[in-house]
Amino acid sequence: MDTLVLEFCFPTLNNSCKKTLHPEPQTTLIYSLLSTVTVLTVVLNLLVIISIFHFRQLHTCTNLLLLSLGVSDFLVGSILMPCQIFHYRGCWFLGDITCVVYYFSAFLSVSASVGNMVLISIDRYVAICDPLCYPTKVTIKRVKVCISLCWIFSTVHASWILRDIFKQPDMYNSCIGQCVFAVNNAEGTVDIVATFIVPFTVITVLYLRVFAVAVSQARAMRSHIGSVALQRSGAMAKKSEMKAAKTLGVLIIVFLLCSCPYYAFSVAAESNQIGASSGNAELWLIYFNSCLNPLIYTFSYPWFRRCIKRIVTLQILQPDSRQSNIL
Numbered sequence: 658m659d660t661l662v663l664e665f666c667f668p669t670l671n672n673s674c675k676k677t678l679h680p681e682p683q684t685t686l687i688y689s690l691l692s693t694v695t696v697l698t699v700v701l702n703l704l705v706i707i708s709i710f711h712f713r714q715l716h717t718c719t720n721l722l723l724l725s726l727g728v729s730d731f732l733v734g735s736i737l738m739p740c741q742i743f744h745y746r747g748c749w750f751l752g753d754i755t756c757v758v759y760y761f762s763a764f765l766s767v768s769a770s771v772g773n774m775v776l777i778s779i780d781r782y783v784a785i786c787d788p789l790c791y792p793t794k795v796t797i798k799r800v801k802v803c804i805s806l807c808w809i810f811s812t813v814h815a816s817w818i819l820r821d822i823f824k825q826p827d828m829y830n831s832c833i834g835q836c837v838f839a840v841n842n843a844e845g846t847v848d849i850v851a852t853f854i855v856p857f858t859v860i861t862v863l864y865l866r867v868f869a870v871a872v873s874q875a876r877a878m879r880s881h882i883g884s885v886a887l888q889r890s891g892a893m894a895k896k897s898e899m900k901a902a903k904t905l906g907v908l909i910i911v912f913l914l915c916s917c918p919y920y921a922f923s924v925a926a927e928s929n930q931i932g933a934s935s936g937n938a939e940l941w942l943i944y945f946n947s948c949l950n951p952l953i954y955t956f957s958y959p960w961f962r963r964c965i966k967r968i969v970t971l972q973i974l975q976p977d978s979r980q981s982n983i984l
Contacts, residue, residue, distance in 0.1 A: 666748035666834030674834035676748040691742050691941075694948050698734030701951035702727045708964035711973055712983050715960065718800045719784075719905075722777050723954070725804045729769040730947035736762045738944055749836035753826035756836035757819065764815035764848075767943065771856045772807035774912055776800075777905050778863040785867045814851060818844055853920045860909055868906070904957040908950060915946035960984050 667673035705727035709715045740751070740759045749756060780800075784791050822828055822838060829837045840848065918939040954961045960983045967973055967981070 666750070670833050672833050674748060674832040676834075688742065691738070694945060695734055695738040695742065698738060698944075698948040699731065701955075702731040702734060702947065704965055704968060705951050705954060705961070706731060707968055707973070708961060711968075711979055712964060712981060713979050714981070714983050715964075716797070718795050718797060719777070719780055721797070721800050721804065722773055722780060725807070726770060726773040726777070726950065729766045729773060730950055732762055732766040732769075733944050733947040737766065741941065741944070744836065748834045750834065751836075753830075753836075757822055757826045759836065760822070760838050761815050761819055764818055765811050766947075768811035768814050768852050769808055770912070770947075771852050771916075772811060773804075774909055775856045775859055776803055776807060778860045778867075778909065781905055782863040782867055786870050814848075818848060849920060853916070857913060857916075860913070864906055864909065904953065907957070908953050911949055911953065912946055915942050915949070919943045 664676050665673040666676045706724060709720045709724040709727070736759065740755075743751065751759075780795060783795055787794070816823070818840065819838070829839050831837075919942065922939045951961075955965075963983050967978070972978060972981075
């Protein structure tokens, strides 16, 4: 087993933190892997944002929720992942203000992602369980309001959790070159309840109901498959909604699998101190989910693959490209 060598982050300062020097092959491999994941996360989520924002045909209620999720995932790839990679050797060279920005972005993006997942679950619940009322209950205006409230709540939540280090950014640092943050029991409980227990309970209950209704509808359609053309056209509409529900169900399941280890370790941890350390595997797992989401779109949605082709070939720069037929 390789022995880790300790050196100082700032050799000229007496109160400097110690940095960890990993074996060179291990460092190179980890840097390469994490950098690849970061670039993929940024590029793929940028493609999601451009696709849904640019093409008017994609301005649906469900896609607006995916756009909001893509923004939170892009935030993870453009800010959180690079900071984690930069901090791999255990030293924080970016300053106390940047450390605060890092933690604020972390709490904001995680809260927004959870909120978006809840909204996606509600959207699919109404679409499958109450399809006739879906166009009137779920409108573009209402979805925009819900997305705005989601981001406002996430901003307030992150600001409340970090209120102390806004006043004194280095209050939890024990040496120069450190970026840590501590939460007390009350804050930790509120965070876990607000961003894990309540949202994940709502998501689970709604999707259990969605798939129960989906199974019953599938049986009903099979038993009346040859009735009349109108019934067949109705069945196709339901089939489209079912496919969307399955895709977004995969999205939510992957999110739960990636998030549960982080929250499980948070509950079981003896210390409430959080550090911006890339060695935190469960934290990287929840960040990695931001890379998986657009990959799920790529394999599930033909329109996303068409959008990627048009963006890469610069066809979106052509006049009236916003009106293109993508679906």
